[in-house]
Amino acid sequence: MEGLATLWASTGIANFHWQQLIMIVVGFGLLYLAISKKFEPLLLLPIGFGAVLTNIPIAGFSDPGGVLYYVYKIGIDTGVFPLLIFMGVGAMTDFGALIANPKMLLLGAAAQAGIFATLFGAILLNLIPGFDFTLADASAIAIIGGADGPTAIFLASRLAPDLLGAIAVAAYSYMALVPIIQPPIMKALTNKEERKIVMEQLRPVSQREKIIFPLMVLTIALLLLPEATPLVGMFCLGNLMRECGVVDRLSKTAQNELINIVTIFLGLAVGSKLSAEAFLTVETLGILALGAVAFGIGTASGVLMAKLMSKLSGGKINPLIGAAGVSAVPMAARVVNKVGLESNPHNFLLMHAMGPNVAGVLGSAVAAGILLALVGG
Amino acid sequence: MENNLSSVLLEAANLLVVGMGVVFVFLGILIFLIKLMSHFFAGEIPAPTKVNVPNRPAVKSSGAHQDKKVVAAISAAVHQYRQDKKQ
Numbered sequence: 001m002e003g004l005a006t007l008w009a010s011t012g013i014a015n016f017h018w019q020q021l022i023m024i025v026v027g028f029g030l031l032y033l034a035i036s037k038k039f040e041p042l043l044l045l046p047i048g049f050g051a052v053l054t055n056i057p058i059a060g061f062s063d064p065g066g067v068l069y070y071v072y073k074i075g076i077d078t079g080v081f082p083l084l085i086f087m088g089v090g091a092m093t094d095f096g097a098l099i100a101n102p103k104m105l106l107l108g109a110a111a112q113a114g115i116f117a118t119l120f121g122a123i124l125l126n127l128i129p130g131f132d133f134t135l136a137d138a139s140a141i142a143i144i145g146g147a148d149g150p151t152a153i154f155l156a157s158r159l160a161p162d163l164l165g166a167i168a169v170a171a172y173s174y175m176a177l178v179p180i181i182q183p184p185i186m187k188a189l190t191n192k193e194e195r196k197i198v199m200e201q202l203r204p205v206s207q208r209e210k211i212i213f214p215l216m217v218l219t220i221a222l223l224l225l226p227e228a229t230p231l232v233g234m235f236c237l238g239n240l241m242r243e244c245g246v247v248d249r250l251s252k253t254a255q256n257e258l259i260n261i262v263t264i265f266l267g268l269a270v271g272s273k274l275s276a277e278a279f280l281t282v283e284t285l286g287i288l289a290l291g292a293v294a295f296g297i298g299t300a301s302g303v304l305m306a307k308l309m310s311k312l313s314g315g316k317i318n319p320l321i322g323a324a325g326v327s328a329v330p331m332a333a334r335v336v337n338k339v340g341l342e343s344n345p346h347n348f349l350l351m352h353a354m355g356p357n358v359a360g361v362l363g364s365a366v367a368a369g370i371l372l373a374l375v376g377g
Numbered sequence: 378m379e380n381n382l383s384s385v386l387l388e389a390a391n392l393l394v395v396g397m398g399v400v401f402v403f404l405g406i407l408i409f410l411i412k413l414m415s416h417f418f419a420g421e422i423p424a425p426t427k428v429n430v431p432n433r434p435a436v437k438s439s440g441a442h443q444d445k446k447v448v449a450a451i452s453a454a455v456h457q458y459r460q461d462k463k464q
Contacts, residue, residue, distance in 0.1 A: 102411035
């Protein structure tokens with residue numbers, strides 16, 4: 001009889017706190033979004049599973065000695081995982097559309113306004129009882145507006161590790177929601193005539209230009225903003241491997257096997273941060289709300305900048321492509337293409353939107369570097 | 378608290394100005410450099426086709442082989458296009 005009691009005391013049922021139960025349900029919810037709704041499944045699936053594992057009582061996945069504890073410690077605490085992912089993203093990114101039309105960088109820059117504007121929102125939330133965001137917290141939350149998962153995780157791991165779980169979940173959820181968040185903003189800020197604008201075909205770009213480009217980006221970064229070089233540097237390394245043509249094997253590994261392996265562990269490690277005590281707070285609600293605001297402002301400022309450029313160029317630029325400046329590659333560019341096709345069924349904006357799209361990746365890496373330099377130090 | 382809040386807000390405003398400024402300067406310099414680079418290296422495009430043109434007569438004997446290559450290239454392109462459309 002006593003043995004039975006001991007056995008009962010070691011079951012999950014006897015040891016559950018209701019918060020853990022809720023978090024396990026949240027984990028299953030993320031799995032549902034990943035599998036049924038196909039919301040960024042590559043990340044939300046391991047994140048959701050990690051959330052379930054970490055909230056299992058007694059097993060202690062995220063306590064010192066537990067497997068997720070070490071995965072987090074090795075991969076995210078050190079910043080290694082997001083940087084490896086960034087290298088893979090660099091190896092997958094074709095800068096051709098941007099090199100052919102470098103002015104698109106301005107759109108990638110304008111869309112970063114969402115990040116910096118959200119800083120205010122995060123700080124103003126402190127007026128509501130229950131919120132206590134420091135400037136570092138606010139910066140880590142604001143980077144959700146960069147619409148770039150690895151950048152958000154990297155910055156959060158540096159500035160606000162406690163909020164990392166919520167920030168990563170918000171970042172990836174909103175990236176999946178780009179097709180829902182962006183079109184209303186894009187349509188509200190443009191008229192039908194503007195959406196119909198057909199853009200000139202882009203010129204082809206030589207291999208030499210593509211090889212020089214990442215080296216150039218790295219050079220500017222190391223001269224102006226060394227704090228951004230972990231992100232920018234790894235990104236440029238991946239891109240150089242892709243374009244130089246002599247290390248195809250490395251490039252393929254970076255954009256397939258390596259990024260896949262790291263993605264599994266990154267997702268699990270982020271999931272391990274979704275413990276009940278860290279996630280079930282009002283601050284999480286605040287982070288989710290601020291993330292949506294950041295996305296909205298980023299999209300709007302990108303579109304407005306594109307509108308301005310369109311006016312200045314005499315109507316050669318379709319203002320819709322500004323929305324792609326928020327990165328979220330390639331989802332945002334596809335959304336631009338889709339909204340453009342609704343107004344003019346023969347107008348394919350995809351390639352034109354890829355320019356601001358990849359510019360947005362650089363823009364948010366630079367913005368992250370600035371936040372690290374000014375807030376982290 | 379109020380005082381503290383306003384000082385943090387001021388700091389955020391400062392970050393907004395400096396941050397957007399640096400982002401624009403950074404990417405602006407990049408625009409300039411890309412244009413400069415393109416000025417020198419953009420003309421390189423025809424290089425691969427130029428190499429191909431003189432090659433053609435030499436390979437002519439293996440016409441069927443080249444046809445296959447062309448078919449393979451076209452079907453790869455079609456496949457890629459369809460894949461892209463699907464996503």
